Amino acid sequence: MDENKVILKISNLSKTFEDKKGNVVRAVDNVSFDVYDNEFLVLLGPGQCGKTVMLNVIAGLLEPDDGEVRLDGEAVNGHSPKIGMVLQKTALMPWKTVIENTEIGPKWKGVSKKERREKAESYIKLVGLSGFEKSYPAQLSGGMKQRVGIARAYTNDPEILIMDEPFGALDAQTRYAMEEEVARIWQQEKRTVIFVTNNIEEACYLGDRIILFSERPATIKEIYVNDLPRPRDMISEEFMKLRTKISDNTDLAI
Amino acid sequence: MVRTDKNGQKGEFKKTTPKDIVYFILPFVSIGFLLLLWYRVSSITSLFPGMVQTYERFLLLLEKPIMRVPFYGHILASLKRVVIALLAAIVVGIAFGTLIGWNKKCDSFFGTVFNFIRPIPPLAWIPLITITFGIGEFPKILIVFIGAVIPIVLNTRAGLLSVEQIYLDVGQLFDANRWQMLWEVAMPCATPAIVAGIKTATSAAWMVVLAAEMLGAKSGVGFLVTRGMDANDMPLVLVAMITIGVIGALLGVITSLIERLICPWMRIK
Numbered sequence: 001m002d003e004n005k006v007i008l009k010i011s012n013l014s015k016t017f018e019d020k021k022g023n024v025v026r027a028v029d030n031v032s033f034d035v036y037d038n039e040f041l042v043l044l045g046p047g048q049c050g051k052t053v054m055l056n057v058i059a060g061l062l063e064p065d066d067g068e069v070r071l072d073g074e075a076v077n078g079h080s081p082k083i084g085m086v087l088q089k090t091a092l093m094p095w096k097t098v099i100e101n102t103e104i105g106p107k108w109k110g111v112s113k114k115e116r117r118e119k120a121e122s123y124i125k126l127v128g129l130s131g132f133e134k135s136y137p138a139q140l141s142g143g144m145k146q147r148v149g150i151a152r153a154y155t156n157d158p159e160i161l162i163m164d165e166p167f168g169a170l171d172a173q174t175r176y177a178m179e180e181e182v183a184r185i186w187q188q189e190k191r192t193v194i195f196v197t198n199n200i201e202e203a204c205y206l207g208d209r210i211i212l213f214s215e216r217p218a219t220i221k222e223i224y225v226n227d228l229p230r231p232r233d234m235i236s237e238e239f240m241k242l243r244t245k246i247s248d249n250t251d252l253a254i
Numbered sequence: 255m256v257r258t259d260k261n262g263q264k265g266e267f268k269k270t271t272p273k274d275i276v277y278f279i280l281p282f283v284s285i286g287f288l289l290l291l292w293y294r295v296s297s298i299t300s301l302f303p304g305m306v307q308t309y310e311r312f313l314l315l316l317e318k319p320i321m322r323v324p325f326y327g328h329i330l331a332s333l334k335r336v337v338i339a340l341l342a343a344i345v346v347g348i349a350f351g352t353l354i355g356w357n358k359k360c361d362s363f364f365g366t367v368f369n370f371i372r373p374i375p376p377l378a379w380i381p382l383i384t385i386t387f388g389i390g391e392f393p394k395i396l397i398v399f400i401g402a403v404i405p406i407v408l409n410t411r412a413g414l415l416s417v418e419q420i421y422l423d424v425g426q427l428f429d430a431n432r433w434q435m436l437w438e439v440a441m442p443c444a445t446p447a448i449v450a451g452i453k454t455a456t457s458a459a460w461m462v463v464l465a466a467e468m469l470g471a472k473s474g475v476g477f478l479v480t481r482g483m484d485a486n487d488m489p490l491v492l493v494a495m496i497t498i499g500v501i502g503a504l505l506g507v508i509t510s511l512i513e514r515l516i517c518p519w520m521r522i523k
Contacts, residue, residue, distance in 0.1 A: 061423055085427050091420045095442040095519045105428045108438070136519045156428055 007192055008035035008160055013067035015053050027053040029217035040186055043196045044203040045213030051196050054218060055164050059085050084158025088165045090149045092137040098148050099133040105156025123151040126185060143174040160192045179205050204243050205232050222249060303489040311489030323473045331473040336459045339398035343455055347403045351410025356436060376401035376462045380469060394466045401462035402455040409451025413444025446517055453509045460502050
């Protein structure tokens with residue numbers, strides 16, 4: 001595996017939007033970075049710094065004002081099926097059961113029921129939700145819903161998986177458990193992951209590389225390479241050192 | 255009362271509290287008051303039929319048909335009109351509501367005309383419909399249809415317009431085509447609203463059919479009301495009114511059951 005093969009190239013990305021009062025807000029300002037094949041890349045930045053806007057541009061849900069996104073050397077226009085996303089608000093369809101939610105990707109592509117069910121089952125198992133296939137989202141806890149969100153994204157077989165603050169709404173305990181899960185799943189199912197968070201500890205626990213963003217408009221402050229061995233120990237000395245280094249360099253979001 | 259359950263944990267039986275008893279009794283109290291009021295009014299004036307009189311008229315109605323149609327035949331005649339009109343209204347209403355709720359151009363093309371027609375009460379159509387289609391079954395069903403289709407169109411449109419952006423984003427992220435976006439994302443989102451529209455339409459249809467029958471029919475529960483009025487047979491009017499109330503309430507129960515069937519996820523709270 002070529003560690004340094006660039007799979008996604010973001011160049012000079014800028015995006016402004018209008019807020020509710022009609023003011024023009026610059027959310028992302030001239031951001032460029034590369035994403036390597038199969039790496040776990042963390043985008044770290046204070047809340048409201050424009051990370052979600054940037055992700056939505058990368059995922060093709062929003063058009064950039066300036067700059068471009070290249071996937072495997074080709075410019076991305078609109079949403080590319082090669083990019084999957086786990087949303088902050090999960091957004092499971094309340095009228096579909098766990099398995100029906102998980103299989104929407106292949107279903108909409110026209111994959112046969114048997115084949116897509118098998119695939120969905122295997123990812124439901126991977127995220128540890130076997131036995132809940134026929135439950136409705138309203139019957140699940142926040143952590144379980146987000147597991148379905150992850151299974152749904154993997155079942156669609158994306159080359160790049162974007163996770164937008166997936167654990168932001170979870171309590172601290174569940175959050176730690178889910179961080180472990182995501183690290184485990186990533187090691188089992190190697191794929192490029194772009195993980196967005198505002199939590200420094202989470203970033204250090206998960207990321208191969210951590211891109212630190214400033215407050216709005218989002219610009220890159222620094223890129224950290226994190227080669228601590230996995231599974232990582234959150235109270236080891238090296239971990240604390242990295243964590244302190246990043247937090248000293250972070251803009252506070254209030 | 256404290257008990258020990260299977261897991262050896264102590265828990266409490268859900269005791270029947272005085273509050274529960276009150277909630278159980280209150281409906282009967284209100285029915286009691288209604289009957290008492292009826293009794294009082296009918297004892298003041300002999301023109302207002304009493305309970306016994308009404309009950310006897312009911313028994314007589316079971317034996318003796320009016321216009322050669324037995325009592326249940328009148329009920330079925332009204333229900334048949336309602337069911338046919340409702341089914342047509344559901345098909346047409348959802349189709350048209352989807353068209354204007356999903357396509358902005360169609361909405362602006364049809365919206366104004368629809369908003370102009372909407373406030374016209376279905377009964378105001380009776381003269382035009384009568385001179386055009388006569389006085390058979392079809393014109394009555396058409397009037398009921400007009401009353402039923404409007405809430406379905408409105409709710410379908412509103413349901414589709416209020417689909418949350420996040421679900422449309424999910425549709426886009428998983429590459430739904432336009433058709434899948436409508437059928438697998440937007441329509442299910444709008445289903446609770448559509449079903450609510452059908453519930454409103456059902457009660458509207460029941461009211462309109464009775465009014466339509468009162469104006470010119472030879473069968474139906476509404477016809478019984480008119481017949482009672484013409485023959486100065488007030489007990490018959492009361493029997494018909496009570497029948498209308500009971501069947502209307504039953505229709506409400508049935509539509510609620512259908513709602514549970516169509517939206518199973520709504521039951522989980």
